Amino acid sequence: MTAFTMGPAILFCPADRPDRYAKALERADAVIIDLEDAVAPGNRAAARAALIEHPQDPERTIVRVNPVGSPDFAADLEALDSTHYRTVMLAKTESAADVDALGGYSVVALCETALGVLNAAQIAAAPHVAALMWGAEDLIASLGGSSSRTEGGSYRDVALHARSQVLLAAGAHGKVAIDSVYLDIADHAGLLAESLDAQSSGFGAKASIHPGQMPMIRQAFTPPPEQVERAVRILAAAEKELGVFAFEGQMVDEPLLRHARRILSRAAGTTFRG
Incomplete structure (x- = not known):
């Protein structure tokens, strides 16, 4: 399995807007060229043609295809075969069998239905799944609901449960978890x-819907200098200690050392290498 190395700021781009492909890549760490929800059904043939005719960097590009069994899925795969893209996001992934339909590709499994969330662990265990993402609005729609968030802007309990389940499934199988999009484009504080x-919870990246959201996501995933410096000091102190030790008033054991190593990894830009 190829490790997922894209992120942390990942931007969706409609596949039928090839004029935006390069601009999106300039602003984001990686781009999801979307053949599914961002494209009207009647325009998907043109979107597939644009995907083929306007190649982008395959190391920083994910292509979202329509769900297995949908009328567009086979046509999406045929278009992919005419490109150099090797990382595919499978919309509405609901089982490991769905992932098997994308043999040969590195798969970002999008768990955005009730069944997909319940099966997140078996999906994450599939060998060519590189990452898992969850989707809030499609999930709530699959349950017959109307909104994933309360009037105060926080996620409803069922959405938080799905978010946690997908994160835990990804972590249990050594895969990267990608957090869902934040729909309120103007709310930079909420996004941050x-x-x-x-x-902080363990997601490796966050997807987004607008290029203006990139700075907040990058800020969140970049450890501040004081945090990096403290991680360096903790790891240096650990080399002189055996077992648990006290450091600046805090007990330090192996989990905290792992946190420190993770901080240095993110600071070095190697968070997403497995």
């Missing part, structure tokens, strides 16, 4: 807070 929570 949610991105900080995603990073």
Whole structure:
């Protein structure tokens, strides 16, 4: 399996807007060229043609295809075969069998239905799944609901449960977890807070819908200098200690050392290498 190395700021781009492909890559760490929800059904043939005719960097590009069994899935795969893209996001992934339909590709499994969330662990265990993402709005729609968030802007309990389940499934199988999009484009403070929570919880990246959201996501996933310096000091102190030790008033054991190593990894830009 190829390790997922894209992120942390990942931007969706409609496949039928090839004029935006390069601009999106300039702003984001990676781009999801979307053949599914971002494209009207009647325009998907033109979107597939644009995907073929306007190649981008395959090391920084993910192509979202329509769900297995949908009328567009086979046509999406045929178009992919005419490109150099090797990383595919499978919309509405619901089982490991769905992932098997994308043999030969590195798969970002998008768990955005009730069944997909419940099966997240078996999906994450599939060998060519490189990452898992969850989707809030499609999930709530699959349950017959109307909104993933409360009037105060926080996720409803069922959405938080799905978010946690996908994160745990990804972590259990050594895969990267990607956090869902933040729909309120103007709410930079809310996006930053949610991105900080995603990073602190263990997500490796966050997807987004607007290029203006890139700075907040990058800020959240980049450790501040004082955090990096403290991680360096903790790891240096650990080399002189045996077992648990006290450092600047805090007990330090192996989990905290792992946190410190993770901080240095993110600072060096190697978070997403497995």
